[in-house]
Amino acid sequence: MIIDVHAHWGPWFFTMDVAGANLATMDRYGIALSIVSATEAVIYDAPAGNRALAEWLATSERHLGYVTINPRRQADAERDLREYLPTGRFAGVKIHTDYTRSPVSSPQTREALAMVAEAGVPALVHTWGATVLDLAEVCESTPGLRVIAGHMGADGYPYAIEAANACDRLYLEPCYSHAPAGRVSRVAAAVDRTRLLFGTDSTLIDPASAFGAVAAAGLDAETAELIAWRNAVRLFDLDITA
Template sequence: MTIDVHGHVTPPELLKRFPMPPSLGDIDGMVERKAALGITTTVVGSPVGAGTMLPVPGIDNYAQSADSLASFHDWVAETVRERAGRLAGYVYLNPLEGSAAVARAAELLALPEFVGLIVNSSVRGEFLDDPRSDEFFAMAAETGAPVLLHPPAVPVGASSVKAVGAIEHVARPCDITMGVAAILLAGRLRDFPGLKLIAPNAGGALALLAEKLDMAQRRDGVEGPPVSAQLRQIYVDTGTPSVTALRAAAEVFGPDRMLFGTDSPPLATPLDAALGAIAALGLSDEDTAKVLRGNAEQLFGLDSANELRRAS
């Protein structure tokens, strides 16, 4: 029994409007493929709301109306209800948008279909160390909702990278790295101690930068516990094909902070390979069970009782 904390779905009308992978609309196919391998539940959402992760001239993912986002979340909730126990939902918002967006997200979190928040690790080139994110972090800490810090469609530095593949598989993990580092160095975990942050893609390069983060902290005179120690408060998902990166994550973040995630759909990495990468880490049976299910059960409240509650 395995929980995947990182999957994406898209309404049919958006698939018609934007050039996105068709797998984002094949929800039943996704559920069946995962179930065949023992992946029983996937937490799904969109890192762009009613937008698109592929660059489209004239489309600004952060210019969505409240009505369009409400319609999108209505569809996500219905999709989760129709597959109760198989899916759970993320609420999307722009964490720099202000009070109204934060209040709408908090209302959605009160619904049983939604178990977490999904936001971008940077917004229009700005990281979440900006004071405008204070209301968002306060709400996330107060509700206890896990926050998946997903890279945006246009990560920092994308304008300097010409190949789409390099943007997807190099620039976005770098955005995760820099975005989480900015949050830690800004003292967000100190100011909002209830935060539950998830860095996807095994945390980008954070596992390799612990000592460097401490040097940056000392250089800038940032108060608080060493950033390297704060890394143990960050959750990471396993959505990377690199076993080397996963081993580093297990050492730096610890098995108690690792969550099985595939980024599928749309990522086409074979699901059996994603499961095999966890087996290749050589963790104890107890720690392997935590990575595959136990940590997510505890973090998202996805134990059997809650699954039955949502199903009813």
């Protein structure tokens, strides 16, 4: 079984045929469940994208959603968390720090993450380079907060190792548009394997990239299974068994 904790739903801002891509892509790679954010919510308008995603999720049994929040629009974030989390179709929160121009260390993102902690769900937060260290600091200082470092720092994955070892409520997922040799194996050897997840960045990136990176790491069977789905089940409290 495979659970993809970093995926998307909806068209992108460049020419790309994504109609029907979610299920077709999942079937191609054997992904049982994808947790998705609406591209409209991430890039343009969080409330509008969340609303569209909520309507679509009602038609899909193999997807759960992230409520995307813009840290600069706190009132919208509070309203959407109250409206969508109780439906049971949303498993967590998505924050893209770059598109919203809201660095992890900024006051507004700290406030947004405190709101997430109070809601009791995990947050998938975009990280790149050393920003994953900022996420660890905010997580450690926010009681009850659980965060997933999206892209595990990308080219800054050595920082992700430091971050994960500094905060036991920080999780890592590997999707990245490049595939540096040894990236996943180095991370897996250096951090608690119960805090490693699988993410693809589909439909923006073909899942082949993440699958190849994990396969090349040569992980033992138990670690591979934890990454593939067991850790996600525990983190998101999913009612799923193999």
